[in-house]
Amino acid sequence: MTATQSKLHLLDVTLRDGSHSMKHAFTEEQVRAVARGLDTAGVEFFEVSHGDGLGGSSLQYGLSAVDEMKLIAAAAEECKQAKISVLLLPGIGIQENLEEAVQAGAKMVRVATHVTEADVAKQHIELGRKLGLKTVGFLMMAHMAPVEKLVEQAKLFESYGAEIVYATDSAGALLPHETRERISALRQHLSCEIGFHGHNNLSLAMANTLAAIEAGATYIDGSLRCLGAGSGNTQTEVMVAVLDRLGYRTDIALYPIMDVANQVVAKFMPRPQEITGGSLIMGYSGVYSSFLLHTQAAAEKFNVDERDILIELGRRQAVGGQEDLIVEVASMLAKNR
Numbered sequence: 384m385t386a387t388q389s390k391l392h393l394l395d396v397t398l399r400d401g402s403h404s405m406k407h408a409f410t411e412e413q414v415r416a417v418a419r420g421l422d423t424a425g426v427e428f429f430e431v432s433h434g435d436g437l438g439g440s441s442l443q444y445g446l447s448a449v450d451e452m453k454l455i456a457a458a459a460e461e462c463k464q465a466k467i468s469v470l471l472l473p474g475i476g477i478q479e480n481l482e483e484a485v486q487a488g489a490k491m492v493r494v495a496t497h498v499t500e501a502d503v504a505k506q507h508i509e510l511g512r513k514l515g516l517k518t519v520g521f522l523m524m525a526h527m528a529p530v531e532k533l534v535e536q537a538k539l540f541e542s543y544g545a546e547i548v549y550a551t552d553s554a555g556a557l558l559p560h561e562t563r564e565r566i567s568a569l570r571q572h573l574s575c576e577i578g579f580h581g582h583n584n585l586s587l588a589m590a591n592t593l594a595a596i597e598a599g600a601t602y603i604d605g606s607l608r609c610l611g612a613g614s615g616n617t618q619t620e621v622m623v624a625v626l627d628r629l630g631y632r633t634d635i636a637l638y639p640i641m642d643v644a645n646q647v648v649a650k651f652m653p654r655p656q657e658i659t660g661g662s663l664i665m666g667y668s669g670v671y672s673s674f675l676l677h678t679q680a681a682a683e684k685f686n687v688d689e690r691d692i693l694i695e696l697g698r699r700q701a702v703g704g705q706e707d708l709i710v711e712v713a714s715m716l717a718k719n720r
């Protein structure tokens with residue numbers, strides 16, 4: 384990689400993907416402190432929503448301790464320059480949720496679908512554009528589709544009006560050459576900007592991020608201290624240092640971004656974002672990172688090994704929205720013991 388001084392857009396997802404690790408219990412005070420720190424450091428975009436996107440607060444996905452609209456409004460109040468993104472999964476979030484988020488201060492929407500289901504997002508992308516938002520298509524579980532399928536689905540997003548399309552490694556299952564192959568194909572076949580969102584379940588989030596950048600991604604996600612589902616995301620503050628060493632411009636100041644990571648986020652994280660038995664197996668068998676805490680609860684309830692549940696979920700190719708399968712598999716394993 385050569386030093387290019389070309390600008391990369393870092394989007395921090397601590398206050399959205401981190402919601403999974405926090406069991407959706409962010410307080411307003413925590414959100415304000417993180418938002419202030421990100422804004423001061425020069426982060427351009429950061430995401431605030433329930434972990435499963437707008438409207439995700441439910442028994443199936445986990446109830447939010449504080450209404451996400453209140454958190455979005457609080458974060459917006461703290462910002463002088465940073466813009467707030469929200470995640471929207473068609474079928475979970477609805478039009479009214481997005482309109483309310485805009486009232487609260489959101490400036491970007493990322494419409495997320497399973498990697499083969501972009502066609503359910505047409506109205507949502509059009510709505511984002513109509514509301515004047517920076518509008519993004521976010522293809523989750525990108526490891527589950529062959530490259531040609533990913534390109535086909537990304538083109539659908541682009542045709543609906545998405546200004547950026549992401550390949551999302553939801554399970555932290557991609558290897559660097561697979562990431563490179565996917566992002567290169569997207570870059571070759573699309574005119575819009577390309578993004579990458581990684582998870583660190585196989586300790587490859589940074590390697591995949593660099594492969595994505597080399598292949599043409601210009602929007603990159605990260606979270607402070609890796610606070611995100613599974614083993615978390617590419618670590619924002621580390622990425623700022625690495626990209627600076629490589630000669631990329633992020634316009635994010637290193638000490639301030641380290642300070643919000645270490646003096647704010649580290650103080651309220653429920654546990655370090657380590658690669659545990661469960662998250663490693665998620666990357667290994669290709670299971671949605673957001674299933675981790677649900678799986679650990681089911682393993683405890685049915686007294687079975689969380690790794691066995693995850694291997695079976697991977698074999699069944701479980702996708703987001705199938706959280707009920709976790710309990711079904713755990714109970715099946717307990718019966719067959």
Ligand SMILES: CC[C@H](O)CC(=O)C(=O)O
Pocket residue numbers: 400434435436495523524551552553554580612672673703
């Ligand atoms: C359930 C939504 C999911 O957490 C979105 C995301 O960040 C991913 O797929 O990695």
Ligand SMILES: [Mn+2]
Pocket residue numbers: 400553580581582611612672
């Ligand atoms: Mn994620």
